Amino acid sequence: MSAMNAFYAQSGGVTAVINATACGVIETARKHPNKIANVYAGRNGIIGALTENMIDTSKESASAIAALMHTPGGAFGSARYKLKGIEENRAEYERLIDVFKAHDIGYFFYNGGNDSMDTAHKVSQISRKLGFPVTCLGVPKTVDNDLPITDCCPGFGSVAKYVAVSTQEAAMDVASMAETSTKVFILEVMGRHAGWIAAAGGLAGKEPGDAPHIILFPEIPFRKRDFLKRVRQCVHDYGYCVIVVSEGASFANGRFLAEAGTRDAFGHAQLGGVAPVVASMVRDSLGYKYHYAIADYLQRSARHIASDTDVKQAYAVGKAAVQYALQGKTAVMPVIKRVSDKPYRWKIESAPLGRIANKEKMLPRRYITKDGFGITEACRRYLEPLIKGENYPPYINGLPKTARLKYKNVKPLLSTKFVV
Numbered sequence: 001m002s003a004m005n006a007f008y009a010q011s012g013g014v015t016a017v018i019n020a021t022a023c024g025v026i027e028t029a030r031k032h033p034n035k036i037a038n039v040y041a042g043r044n045g046i047i048g049a050l051t052e053n054m055i056d057t058s059k060e061s062a063s064a065i066a067a068l069m070h071t072p073g074g075a076f077g078s079a080r081y082k083l084k085g086i087e088e089n090r091a092e093y094e095r096l097i098d099v100f101k102a103h104d105i106g107y108f109f110y111n112g113g114n115d116s117m118d119t120a121h122k123v124s125q126i127s128r129k130l131g132f133p134v135t136c137l138g139v140p141k142t143v144d145n146d147l148p149i150t151d152c153c154p155g156f157g158s159v160a161k162y163v164a165v166s167t168q169e170a171a172m173d174v175a176s177m178a179e180t181s182t183k184v185f186i187l188e189v190m191g192r193h194a195g196w197i198a199a200a201g202g203l204a205g206k207e208p209g210d211a212p213h214i215i216l217f218p219e220i221p222f223r224k225r226d227f228l229k230r231v232r233q234c235v236h237d238y239g240y241c242v243i244v245v246s247e248g249a250s251f252a253n254g255r256f257l258a259e260a261g262t263r264d265a266f267g268h269a270q271l272g273g274v275a276p277v278v279a280s281m282v283r284d285s286l287g288y289k290y291h292y293a294i295a296d297y298l299q300r301s302a303r304h305i306a307s308d309t310d311v312k313q314a315y316a317v318g319k320a321a322v323q324y325a326l327q328g329k330t331a332v333m334p335v336i337k338r339v340s341d342k343p344y345r346w347k348i349e350s351a352p353l354g355r356i357a358n359k360e361k362m363l364p365r366r367y368i369t370k371d372g373f374g375i376t377e378a379c380r381r382y383l384e385p386l387i388k389g390e391n392y393p394p395y396i397n398g399l400p401k402t403a404r405l406k407y408k409n410v411k412p413l414l415s416t417k418f419v420v
Contacts, residue, residue, distance in 0.1 A: 004106030015155030024318025308389025
């Protein structure tokens with residue numbers, strides 16, 4: 001049997017290290033030309049397959065692919081586009097298989113989070129039903145760190161490092177000004193339902209009284225009275241108060257503090273800025289001068305301060321995905337298994353997509369202090385190894401050097417067009 005082509009796509013919000021995973025996939029596939037002829041990357045994720053808009057990575061030099069290791073964002077374009085259920089929209093899946101057939105694509109590597117694992121699982125099922133079996137591998141990626149089974153998710157370690165460093169540095173700034181100026185600083189971080197990123201801010205505090213003084217987790221219902229009491233106490237005791245708040249912080253009834261009333265392409269509530277909401281509470285009830293920052297895209301694109309652990313794990317899952325595919329495994333995802341905390345050791349294993357798709361891993365209650373405003377030592381033991389090590393990109397004229405790709409398109413072969 002002649003070698004088949006592979007299709008690789010990036011999905012959902014990108015990370016500082018998702019391109020390291022792409023590098024792992026492409027470099028590993030190139031080592032097996034007798035089984036994988038070429039790797040085609042979807043332009044703008046899965047949409048690239050549906051519209052037959054694919055990039056031929058074989059046209060890229062080895063050095064250009066290697067440069068993906070230190071390039072943030074999604075090199076081939078990502079998309080928030082969720083394939084509906086097979087029963088709801090069979091046409092999308094049939095189109096996908098038609099494109100795979102036309103281009104001799106026998107391998108599908110979908111690099112994303114919860115919804116993406118569901119898509120990879122569905123494609124593995126429908127491809128068999130349509131008589132063109134495709135080896136489908138989910139490849140983990142999410143800054144939210146909420147995929148089950150895997151110890152951590154590529155992308156999280158670097159965002160955690162950014163948040164921990166930013167919290168520490170901003171706290172020193174506020175502390176130096178608190179006597180005559182700002183008393184309260186609020187850092188808003190990502191995390192819709194799971195508080196892993198917010199918890200990372202807690203790494204900045206090493207001794208009692210260190211910032212952050214308050215962390216607002218999605219897992220802990222927000223109680224305004226308790227919160228304001230804590231802010232007042234911190235300002236009294238330390239002269240200032242630093243708060244890390246997750247965008248998904250919500251009231252006891254489940255309503256987000258900052259829900260905007262709209263929904264994104266995946267059907268998730270579109271969240272507005274929670275930091276100004278919290279800041280308004282502080283101003284109106286306590287009268288303290290405040291500043292706030294919304295980390296937003298900065299936290300997930302900060303490749304210049306990426307965790308070395310995260311970079312290595314991101315590459316490893318891409319490499320493992322190809323190796324598993326060549327072993328005949330399908331409908332699985334490479335997962336990271338922690339072997340030990342000190343010294344930190346880990347390995348890669350595989351897990352069925354059916355156990356991962358559409359499931360979220362929340363921050364365990366034992367990782368949150370009894371009062372609900374901080375992290376425990378168990379949480380610190382979990383988090384610290386994930387942010388360790390520096391993996392600086394090369395610099396040119398003071399700015400990080402990034403990959404420059406040719407983006408040569410694969411020639412379309414189907415006569416029909418598909419509109420998404």
